[in-house]
Amino acid sequence: MTGVSTVDVTDDEDDLRLDRWFKRHYPDLSHVHLQKLLRKGQVRLDGKRAKASTRIEAGQAIRVPPLGKAPEGKRPVKSKADISDADARMIRESVLHMDDNLIVINKPPGLAVQGGTGITRSVDGMLDALRFEAPERPRLVHRLDKDTSGVLVLARGASQAAKLTSVFRSKTARKVYWTIVVGVPEPKDGKIDLALAKMPGAKGERVVPEPDGGKRAVTYYRTVEKASRKAAWLVMEPETGRTHQLRVHALALETPIMGDGKYGGAEAFLKGPGLSRKLHLHARAIRIPDPSGGVLEIIAPLPEHMMATWEFLGFDEDAELDPFAGSDQINLS
Numbered sequence: 001m002t003g004v005s006t007v008d009v010t011d012d013e014d015d016l017r018l019d020r021w022f023k024r025h026y027p028d029l030s031h032v033h034l035q036k037l038l039r040k041g042q043v044r045l046d047g048k049r050a051k052a053s054t055r056i057e058a059g060q061a062i063r064v065p066p067l068g069k070a071p072e073g074k075r076p077v078k079s080k081a082d083i084s085d086a087d088a089r090m091i092r093e094s095v096l097h098m099d100d101n102l103i104v105i106n107k108p109p110g111l112a113v114q115g116g117t118g119i120t121r122s123v124d125g126m127l128d129a130l131r132f133e134a135p136e137r138p139r140l141v142h143r144l145d146k147d148t149s150g151v152l153v154l155a156r157g158a159s160q161a162a163k164l165t166s167v168f169r170s171k172t173a174r175k176v177y178w179t180i181v182v183g184v185p186e187p188k189d190g191k192i193d194l195a196l197a198k199m200p201g202a203k204g205e206r207v208v209p210e211p212d213g214g215k216r217a218v219t220y221y222r223t224v225e226k227a228s229r230k231a232a233w234l235v236m237e238p239e240t241g242r243t244h245q246l247r248v249h250a251l252a253l254e255t256p257i258m259g260d261g262k263y264g265g266a267e268a269f270l271k272g273p274g275l276s277r278k279l280h281l282h283a284r285a286i287r288i289p290d291p292s293g294g295v296l297e298i299i300a301p302l303p304e305h306m307m308a309t310w311e312f313l314g315f316d317e318d319a320e321l322d323p324f325a326g327s328d329q330i331n332l333s
Contacts, residue, residue, distance in 0.1 A: 007162075009060045010142070010169040014215070015198065015243055018045065019052035020114060021062070024124070024140050025161065029067055037065060058215075058241075087121065088129035095130070097298050101160045101291040102153055103130055103138055106300040109149040109278055113140065123152065130154065142168050145244065147259075150177070150283025150300045163291045168241075174287040176323045177236045177246060178302070180280040180309055181255035182268055184232045188223040192249040196242050206262070207244040209252060217242040219249045224320055227313040231258065231270060235284075235320070246281060257281050258309070272312050276305035285323035299323055 013021060022034050031052070037043045038052060044063035045054060056062070090108070097104040105123070107113070112122040127137045138154035139161040155161035167173050195214030196207050208214075218239040226232040232255065236246050250257045256264025258280040269277055282302055290296040302310065302317065310317055 003066060005064045007062050007064055007165070008169055009056045009058050009062065010165055010241075013056060013143075014058040014241065015055050017052070018043075018050055018054045018056055018062075020116075021056055024114065026064075026067060027127075027137065027139070033067075037067075083126055083129050087126055091123070091126040091129050096151070096300060097296070098132070099292070100156065102155055102164060102296075104286070104298045105130075105152050105154065107144055107149055107152045107283075109147055109303050109305070112146040113143050113152065119146075127154070141165050142173075142241075144283055145279075145281075147279040148177075148281045148283060149303045149306075151175070151286045151298055152283070153286065153288070160291060164288075167288050171239070172289055174285075174324065175238060175283060176285045177238070178282045178284040178306075178320075178323075179234050179236060179246070179250065180258040180306070180313070181232050181234055181250050181253070182230070182258055182264065182270060183255040184226045184229055185221065185223060185234070185253040185255045190221060192219045192221065192252060193217075194249060194252055196245060196248055198243065207242070207248050209248065215242060216240060217245045217249065219246060221249075221253075225313075225315045227315070231313055233310075233313075233315050235323070274308050275312060276308065278305045280306055280309060282306055287324065297324075 007025070009021070019031065019034060022029055034043070035052060038050065041049050042065040043050065045056065046060050091105065094105040094108065095103060096106050107123060112119045114124045115122045124140060130138050134156055136157040138156055139158070141153055141155050141161055141164040144150065144152055153164060155164045194209050194217060195211050196217045197210035197214035199206050199208050220237045220239065222235045224233045224235055234250070236250070238245055244263070247257055247260050247263050251263050256268040258268060258270060259276065259278050260268045283300060285297065285299045287295060287297045307317070
């Protein structure tokens with residue numbers, strides 16, 4: 001990379017560590033080289049010096065200096081040879097769409113998008129298996145929680161990543177989630193406008209409602225079907241992209257997402273033969289402007305544990321063939 005560039009932090013990158021942001025956008029840049037740039041003040045966050053551990057916020061501007069040639073001795077990027085055959089096969093079989101600009105996968109539940117403390121398997125660690133002879137490895141442009149399944153978009157190079165990052169930043173991307181909640185929300189359809197904040201705790205960081213000092217978070221939801229008063233199938237569409245937004249907003253409706261013990265406790269679980277205790281939150285579909293022109297709309301099939309729950313509750317998956325149906329009241333422009 002040559003020349004100085006300025007890159008804005010997207011909603012999906014809110015609260016990401018600065019070093020992990022660089023790992024996402026510039027995977028060939030070593031941590032040692034990044035630390036050197038930070039010490040010299042060549043990397044700036046909103047015009048100010050920053051540390052590798054600094055948590056970035058949506059809307060902030062990151063000054064990226066000329067990265068030049070990586071210093072010798074840097075850790076090599078993980079290659080196909082380092083990825084197990086089983087993982088390479090799994091991640092390739094998850095591909096829903098591929099063209100010259102992007103790849104869309106159906107991320108399995110339980111697979112982290114990025115590595116971290118205690119995480120040994122991640123989408124980021126498997127990206128070389130998705131190169132398909134391209135000159136560059138794919139790049140992450142947004143995130144999903146580890147236990148959330150569904151649509152995940154990958155850019156097939158730096159220029160494509162810049163375009164797609166702009167799409168997510170401008171909110172022209174439409175993301176639709178399917179979930180099962182315990183109980184039935186009242187009203188059945190509506191808008192949740194509830195600011196959120198992160199709080200430390202003995203069992204790890206939690207996201208909590210914070211109307212006064214939190215970051216604005218908006219979610220639209222719609223009830224598709226219900227099973228008596230025990231459970232409901234919701235379509236949820238976030239306007240913002242806060243961490244654990246849908247999980248906390250569902251809890252605010254007094255209907256925790258099924259399997260979400262972190263926020264819903266024991267009340268987040270239903271008993272029944274074959275019912276999984278996994279999180280029932282699935283990124284069902286995405287609609288984005290295609291970098292080559294037109295609009296791209298991708299739908300991800302439900303994971304096995306959610307399909308089993310649909311069958312147990314008597315919900316008809318085919319009742320919602322158009323994932324954007326009934327959401328005309330949602331205007332994200």
